[in-house]
Amino acid sequence: MNALETVERLKQRFPNEPEYIQAVSQVLGTIEDEYNRHPEFEQANLIDRLCIPDRIISFRVTWVDDKGKVQTNMGYRVQHNNAIGPYKGGIRFHASVTPSVLKFLAFEQTFKNALTTLPMGGAKGGSDFNPHGKSDAEVMRFCQAFMNELYRHIGPDEDVPAGDIGVGGREVGYMFGQYKKLTHQFVGVLTGKGLQFGGSLIRPEATGYGNVYFLESMLQTRGIELKGKRVLVSGSGNVAQYTVEKLIELGAVPVTLSDSDGYIYDPDGIDADKLAFVMELKNEKRGRIKEYAEKYGVKYVAGARPWGEKADIALPSATQDEIEEADARSLVANGVIAVSEGANMPSTPEAIEIFQQAKLLYAPGKAANAGGVAVSGLEMSQNSERLSWTREQVDERLKMIMSDIHQNCVKYGTQPDGYINYVRGANVAGFLKVAKAMMAQGIV
Numbered sequence: 001m002n003a004l005e006t007v008e009r010l011k012q013r014f015p016n017e018p019e020y021i022q023a024v025s026q027v028l029g030t031i032e033d034e035y036n037r038h039p040e041f042e043q044a045n046l047i048d049r050l051c052i053p054d055r056i057i058s059f060r061v062t063w064v065d066d067k068g069k070v071q072t073n074m075g076y077r078v079q080h081n082n083a084i085g086p087y088k089g090g091i092r093f094h095a096s097v098t099p100s101v102l103k104f105l106a107f108e109q110t111f112k113n114a115l116t117t118l119p120m121g122g123a124k125g126g127s128d129f130n131p132h133g134k135s136d137a138e139v140m141r142f143c144q145a146f147m148n149e150l151y152r153h154i155g156p157d158e159d160v161p162a163g164d165i166g167v168g169g170r171e172v173g174y175m176f177g178q179y180k181k182l183t184h185q186f187v188g189v190l191t192g193k194g195l196q197f198g199g200s201l202i203r204p205e206a207t208g209y210g211n212v213y214f215l216e217s218m219l220q221t222r223g224i225e226l227k228g229k230r231v232l233v234s235g236s237g238n239v240a241q242y243t244v245e246k247l248i249e250l251g252a253v254p255v256t257l258s259d260s261d262g263y264i265y266d267p268d269g270i271d272a273d274k275l276a277f278v279m280e281l282k283n284e285k286r287g288r289i290k291e292y293a294e295k296y297g298v299k300y301v302a303g304a305r306p307w308g309e310k311a312d313i314a315l316p317s318a319t320q321d322e323i324e325e326a327d328a329r330s331l332v333a334n335g336v337i338a339v340s341e342g343a344n345m346p347s348t349p350e351a352i353e354i355f356q357q358a359k360l361l362y363a364p365g366k367a368a369n370a371g372g373v374a375v376s377g378l379e380m381s382q383n384s385e386r387l388s389w390t391r392e393q394v395d396e397r398l399k400m401i402m403s404d405i406h407q408n409c410v411k412y413g414t415q416p417d418g419y420i421n422y423v424r425g426a427n428v429a430g431f432l433k434v435a436k437a438m439m440a441q442g443i444v
């Protein structure tokens, strides 16, 4: 397999899918050598079968808004690969959702899920529905309409969706309710559920906590302490919130948060009280991060991302392609020592190149943010045995999983000069697991 040629071929087959091509080309560039060590992989055309999703379901979602107007959106589920377990991955509601975005996310999810050590295949779904400014009743009706079609394609042993951008506990609850209504079955078909109906403790915290655990492991490889470090966090949703919570607990100093309108910079650090304000603002009032700056009298920069601020560490936790080449340059120039991705593919290929050339500790999302889906896997286990584990039990498992992922990255990603290429490590480790399972299962 020649990575560049394969990417070219995929580009021609799937024009106008830039996010998908970006994700595929990142992975192929790093697994090429390993792939070519196994002639049997090429004989089974594993590369096409691994890059092209098993199936893509797309459908119209029709719902009625509060004014009585009939609205339509597109709904999708990309079932990418189920070689190592049922399809698994979140649902994203955002105006930017396209088949290309969901194909990139489902592709990434396949490798990420393989890294968790748990038996989960890869999938992703979503809609171009924009939740901003929608009433609770509108969100409920939309979720029900979305599930009216999706329910035929999912199941606890088939495909288990969860949340992602624009989909949190509220949306998962509404979708679960509708699934139950349609199928008459109370089963673990979604994760990220409420605690009263089969959700797992630590699931809301898992992505953010997991990223900070991963960051700690990276810092340890250089004997650096997290305590006292100033940290740029982007986003202000679920991932960013619990990233900040864990940073505060471990004595680090988070100084920024953002949303699609701009970012805030708090030189004194975001403390527990300020975080409680953010959680209420974002989760209950569904307001804008600008209000933080107004309340605490700190700097707010409209229409920008926080990467120009001076700090020691950056934890991008908003969305794809939020760190571009110029951002990466200023992070390096400002002396950042580590970048660990809470979001999926937040750094562009040019930005990654800059981080790696500067020998920064740099962890891609598929390794660093795998804690979320890992605890989803633990939620599936708890649902299967109809038991709930304690906070401590789940947190302990999460820590173990993040440490295993880190070890796997070190195993497959350490270069002759000692630099750990976490991108290579994560891609090769995830790829080998999925590839071996696919080979064993024949040409299907």
Ligand code: GLU
Pocket: 088, 089, 090, 091, 160, 161, 162, 163, 164, 165, 191, 344, 369, 370, 372, 373, 374, 376
């Ligand atoms: N959306 C999350 C991710 O990107 C979680 C998926 C899940 O829990 O299934 O990994």
